[in-house]
Amino acid sequence: MTRNPQTVVITAHGQPSAPAPAEADLAATAAAVAAFLPGWDVRSATLAAAGRLExxxxxxxxxxxxxxxxxxFTGTVLPARLQGRHCRLxxxxxxxxxxxxxxxxxVRRAAADRGWTLGALNLMLAxxxxxxxxxxxxxAEDFAARLRPLLPGCTLSLGYVEQDPRIxxxxxxxxxxxVCLPFFAQAGDHVKQDLPEALEAACFSGIVLPVAGALPGAPALIAAAIRAASLDQDAAG
Incomplete structure (x- = not known):
């Protein structure tokens, strides 16, 4: 008997003012994740695209x-949108x-490409x-605390879009x-507009990495989390 594929829906905030580009970016992420989940039906939906999640x-x-x-969004909006659905978050x-x-x-690759040592490197999480x-x-602060031991000698700081300290x-x-690492899943307006404007105003001359969700290794990480959630669901069932 052929077993129906397990379904996963990858969901993100999206861009309410222009849903299509963020929806396409999320679909590309889903396709990359699908490569690590053979036999799965990997779907995507932003919350900004009306009715798509449902x-x-x-x-x-x-x-x-x-x-x-x-x-x-994960604690209030998403559960409300999923109300009455049998699913595993x-x-x-x-x-x-x-x-x-x-x-x-x-970060290590970016530094090595320029001949920089970790001991002389400054990393800002945006x-x-x-x-x-x-x-x-x-x-963000918890992530920074877990990241610091992996980059010995590197000076790590944080800057925010919507609270102090500002970027x-x-x-x-x-x-x-x-090095600036945008601590975002997708490259929306904050990353495409607010971040460059803030860095330009600060006369920042360092490197800006892709958003965390677009780093090499992210699709495999997402796939592993999906498998773990599925196993928890099976065990609970």
Missing amino acids: AMMEDGAVVYPFFMSRGY ATPFGLASGLPEVAANA AHGSARGPRAAEA KTAAASLPAQS
Whole structure:
């Protein structure tokens, strides 16, 4: 008998003002993740695309929150959209135990490409932050705490879009041997507009890495989290 494929729906915030580009980016992420999940039906839906999440859902599906924290959207909006659905909600991307190593590898490669040593390197995490509550900043600070031991000698700081210290302030004193890692799942307006504007205003002359969700190793990390959520679902059943 042929077993029906396990379904996973990868969901992200998206861009309410222009849903299509973010939806296409998330579909590309889903395709990359699918390469690590043979036999699975890997789908994607942003919350900004009206009705798409509901259309993509199947009973018993794993829902993977492509978010950086357990905040308002994962704690309130997403459960409300999934109300009445039988599904398993995986751990958000930003809280993945393997994400610091993925980020550390990217930082090490960027430094090595330029002949920089970790002891002379400054790393700034550019994160969202939030005026709604502390969860977003707590996730970024927890990530920074897990990342520091993997980059011995590197000076690590944080800057936020929506709370202090702002990215412009955090980046203003950084030397040329600096790397900025955007602690975001997708490259939305904050990454495409707010971050470059803040770095330009700070006269930042270092390297800007891709968002955390686009780093090499991210699709495999997501696939592993989806498998783990599915196993938990099976055990609970």
